[in-house]
Amino acid sequence: MPDQPVCHCLLCVEHEVELDETDRSAMRTVQERGWAVIMIPEDADGPGWAFTVGLWHTFRSPEVAMFGLRVDVMNNCLKTLANEIAAGRHLVADQERDDVIRNYSVAIKKVDTSWYRSLFGMALHFYQRPPLSFMEVVWPDAGGRFPWNEGCALRLRELQPALWIPKDDHAPGPWTKLP
Known part of the structure; x- marks a missing residue:
């Protein structure tokens, strides 16, 4: 097995970054649960x-993000997916998974790095420096159509950014307005 890249997170290396309670809470949770x-x-x-922090540290898996649902629903979905990753069922870009939302498949897309600073500042802070990779969990409309499918509900496209597209090439919307 090839050597895994070294983790440079707040848990693995000496750091000179001032930690606040959010940092310390995330670090405790990653130590206890893995993410x-x-x-x-x-x-x-x-x-x-919502997004994960710690999947790379614990399982050498990309971190995972989800958009546009209630945060408690996304929290449950990401916990479900993290448990699947912990069990050895890792993410693959462009795969569909039926183990995240009951009665629906979700699609997994690799996030372009141009989005990281706007959306995943806590993860950037936690990991200090690369490697860091994110996957987006894209959910379908009630008819099972994804944002790229013909006939997909327009609202679904507004709620979920297409993070696999570089930020500068993305259609204007609430996600591109973030710094």
Whole structure:
């Protein structure tokens, strides 16, 4: 087996970064469970999102992000997926999975790095420096259609960014307005 890249997270290396309670809480959760879920609730500026921190540290798996549902629902979905990763069922870009949302498949897409700073600052802070990889969990509309499928509900496209497209090439919307 080839050597795995070294992890440079807050748990693995000496750091000179000042830690706040959010950092310490995430670090405790990663130490105890293997990952943490960071939740950003919906607000006046746009839909909410959630993402993992610690999957790379613990399982050498990409971190996972989800958008546009209630944060408690996304938290449950990401925990389910993290448990599957812990059991050895790793993510593969462009695969569909039926083990995340009951009665629906989700699609897994590799996130372009141009989105990282806008959406995953906590993960960037936790890992200090690469390697860091994210996958987006894309959910379908009630008819099982994904945002790229003909006939997909327009609202679904507004709730979920297409993070596999570089940020500068993405259609304008709430996600491209983030710094």
